[in-house]
Amino acid sequence: MxxxxxxxxxxxxxxxxxxxxxxKKGVYAGHDxxxxxxxxxxxxxxxxLSGQVLALEENAVGPNRTAQLAYAAVREAxxxxxxxxxxxxxxxxxxxxxxxxxxxxxxxxxxxDPLKLSRAATECAGHEPAALSGFLCENFDGTGFxxxxxxxxxxxxxxxxxxxxxxxxxxxxxxxxxxDALSILTIRGFSSLMLLDPTxxxxxxxxxxxxxxxxxxxxxCLASDDACKLLDVKPLAYVSGxxxxxDCHHMTAPxxxxxxxxxxxxxxxxxxxxxxxxxxxxxxxxxxTPDNDVAEIRAMQKVFGTVPPFCSMKRSLGHTLAASGxxxxxxxVSAMKDNCVPHTAGFTDLDETIGIAPQSKQKAxxxxxxxxxxxxxxxxxxxxxxxxxxxxx
Amino acid sequence: MKPFTxxxxxxxxxxxxxxxxxxxxxxxxxxxxxxxxxxxxxxxRLLKNAAAKPKSILVGTALGALDETKGFLDGIxxxxxxxxxxxxxxxxxxxAGKLALEFGISGPNLTFCDGQxxxxxxxxxCELLDSDDFPALVVAVDENIPLLDTILPVMxxxxxxxxSEHTKEGAIxxxxxxxxxxxxxxxxxxxxxxxxxxxxxxxxxxxxxxxxQKSPDRFFDLSYCKSFLSGAAVCxxxxxxxxxxxxxxxxxxxxxxxxSAIELLL
Numbered sequence: 001m002x003x004x005x006x007x008x009x010x011x012x013x014x015x016x017x018x019x020x021x022x023x024k025k026g027v028y029a030g031h032d033x034x035x036x037x038x039x040x041x042x043x044x045x046x047x048x049l050s051g052q053v054l055a056l057e058e059n060a061v062g063p064n065r066t067a068q069l070a071y072a073a074v075r076e077a078x079x080x081x082x083x084x085x086x087x088x089x090x091x092x093x094x095x096x097x098x099x100x101x102x103x104x105x106x107x108x109x110x111x112x113d114p115l116k117l118s119r120a121a122t123e124c125a126g127h128e129p130a131a132l133s134g135f136l137c138e139n140f141d142g143t144g145f146x147x148x149x150x151x152x153x154x155x156x157x158x159x160x161x162x163x164x165x166x167x168x169x170x171x172x173x174x175x176x177x178x179x180d181a182l183s184i185l186t187i188r189g190f191s192s193l194m195l196l197d198p199t200x201x202x203x204x205x206x207x208x209x210x211x212x213x214x215x216x217x218x219x220x221c222l223a224s225d226d227a228c229k230l231l232d233v234k235p236l237a238y239v240s241g242x243x244x245x246x247d248c249h250h251m252t253a254p255x256x257x258x259x260x261x262x263x264x265x266x267x268x269x270x271x272x273x274x275x276x277x278x279x280x281x282x283x284x285x286x287x288x289t290p291d292n293d294v295a296e297i298r299a300m301q302k303v304f305g306t307v308p309p310f311c312s313m314k315r316s317l318g319h320t321l322a323a324s325g326x327x328x329x330x331x332x333v334s335a336m337k338d339n340c341v342p343h344t345a346g347f348t349d350l351d352e353t354i355g356i357a358p359q360s361k362q363k364a365x366x367x368x369x370x371x372x373x374x375x376x377x378x379x380x381x382x383x384x385x386x387x388x389x390x391x392x393x
Numbered sequence: 394m395k396p397f398t399x400x401x402x403x404x405x406x407x408x409x410x411x412x413x414x415x416x417x418x419x420x421x422x423x424x425x426x427x428x429x430x431x432x433x434x435x436x437x438r439l440l441k442n443a444a445a446k447p448k449s450i451l452v453g454t455a456l457g458a459l460d461e462t463k464g465f466l467d468g469i470x471x472x473x474x475x476x477x478x479x480x481x482x483x484x485x486x487x488x489a490g491k492l493a494l495e496f497g498i499s500g501p502n503l504t505f506c507d508g509q510x511x512x513x514x515x516x517x518x519c520e521l522l523d524s525d526d527f528p529a530l531v532v533a534v535d536e537n538i539p540l541l542d543t544i545l546p547v548m549x550x551x552x553x554x555x556x557s558e559h560t561k562e563g564a565i566x567x568x569x570x571x572x573x574x575x576x577x578x579x580x581x582x583x584x585x586x587x588x589x590x591x592x593x594x595x596x597x598x599x600x601x602x603x604x605x606q607k608s609p610d611r612f613f614d615l616s617y618c619k620s621f622l623s624g625a626a627v628c629x630x631x632x633x634x635x636x637x638x639x640x641x642x643x644x645x646x647x648x649x650x651x652x653s654a655i656e657l658l659l
Contacts, residue, residue: 145582
């Protein structure tokens with residue numbers, strides 16, 4: 001399925017800002033947007049540095065925080081579509097926590113006071129990930145949806161499946177949405193694995209000790225060529241390739257040589273029908289855990305030989321889990337359009353075991369960007385975004 | 394909506410298969426979550442005599458490893474420490490990751506969480522795979538834990554109904570080929586029922602989308618279906634019977650207000 005599919009709308013809400021316009025300059029400049037966790041008490045003695053959406057509007061729409069974030073991103077992505085002209089709209093929704101931000105608090109209260117059981121109907125109503133998809137369909141007049149959950153790689157898989165749903169003519173328009181709110185479960189989970197850096201994440205840096213979590217949502221609206229003509233919209237960019245693979249190595253650690261990542265990236269480049277040398281920027285997964293960063297660069301060196309300019313946005317946004325693939329893809333596409341490679345916040349010292357450093361660049365002349373996302377379960381996703389459909393795919 | 398040939402199928406429902414756990418290999422028996430074990434045994438039964446090895450895996454699960462999620466939260470809220478083992482397994486795609494690891498499936502690895510429509514979602518997305526990603530392993534798996542039975546009485550009527558059958562937990566596995574010989578299966582993934590009644594999607598419209606030329610011999614309306622696995626369980630039973638004809642299984646998921654349909658061509 002090698003046809004490039006137009007992107008006609010994008011949206012993002014994250015620690016760097018509530019819209020793409022308000023956030024992108026800070027992301028490009030590598031602003032550090034991590035702050036001590038203040039949204040809730042995680043139970044950790046020292047609140048971890050996290051990418052929090054502190055200015056989520058008070059009257060935000062949605063039954064839980066994950067839904068509220070998703071609503072804001074989709075509203076921005078669809079803001080240019082004043083009339084749908086009868087076109088069908090599908091959603092591919094990526095989330096890991098769904099509505100657990102409410103159900104975990106219900107469970108905590110219920111454990112200390114079983115009489116709180118009566119609150120289950122309202123507090124657990126949005127627990128299932130699919131409830132988020134139904135909520136988006138309800139509010140944006142959607143036709144149908146798929147709800148994906150493949151840990152931190154989910155967002156890019158959602159983009160890939162949305163591309164293919166358009167190609168299969170399942171929907172005229174299809175919105176890939178990734179949304180995850182910060183929760184006690186994820187903060188304490190990453191803490192239990194000793195994967196949180198108490199001083200904030202430092203992607204690819206010699207002194208990196210782990211990641212920092214964040215929250216947010218991203219949305220990318222794809223359209224068929226016929227839909228673009230009917231709506232008279234000019235594509236912002238194109239999704240030209242998607243690749244997926246499994247490491248078959250370990251449930252949490254990446255394959256040390258990045259074998260699964262190589263497979264996913266190669267598949268994405270093949271589908272985009274471009275050579276590795278055509279990639280002008282890699283928006284890496286770049287979680288800043290010691291093993292992940294090494295494995296990712298090993299994989300990129302194998303695919304590219306000389307690795308193109310690359311960046312990680314994790315210190316600017318926090319690791320937003322299932323949303324990260326889409327939020328970071330939104331800013332990678334924006335950077336491509338704005339002709340720059342973003343600065344990697346948190347990086348200062350070269351790690352000799354990695355051997356290369358992320359680099360920002362102005363007047364970058366980028367035609368294609370690669371976005372990587374990797375997750376628990378050895379799950380790998382990669383996608384290529386292109387400025388134009390120059391391959392004529 | 395393309396049909397896929399069913400190369401093989403298996404099912405495991407612990408309640409009606411009390412000695413299933415003798416099939417769990419020793420290295421998984423001691424430390425792995427029960428939901429992983431159920432998924433493993435269903436797939437091992439399927440692949441035992443399979444002529445081809447799967448190249449991709451698509452899992453449908455409504456709630457994932459619920460017992461592990463509860464276990465992790467219990468640790469945090471009771472002792473102040475959550476086990477990393479519980480956390481790793483609590484991720485919705487942990488079953489798919491474990492199956493890929495155990496059976497060496499290195500292709501696309503996708504997990505769909507669409508409530509009662511999860512199995513339909515997994516089948517429908519086979520159409521989006523590349524031809525060299527086949528055979529595809531499709532698995533439906535969910536587990537029941539006592540907390541669900543505790544919560545159920547206070548949930549809305551629609552929700553109370555859908556967790557009241559014996560197929561509350563189990564695993565179903567299919568091996569699908571990218572061809573259209575019998576027996577075959579195809580599906581329409583979740584279609585939003587809509588708040589505007591004029592435009593409402595119903596099981597009839599979802600079924601019509603399958604473009605069945607004649608009425609199916611068997612129609613299973615699982616609106617307000619009885620468990621997360623109802624649709625998958627009906628499909629497994631129909632495949633087991635292997636009576637010539639066609640069946641359509643429709644499911645409805647209250648939290649997302651969406652219908653799906655699966656058609657079996659036997």
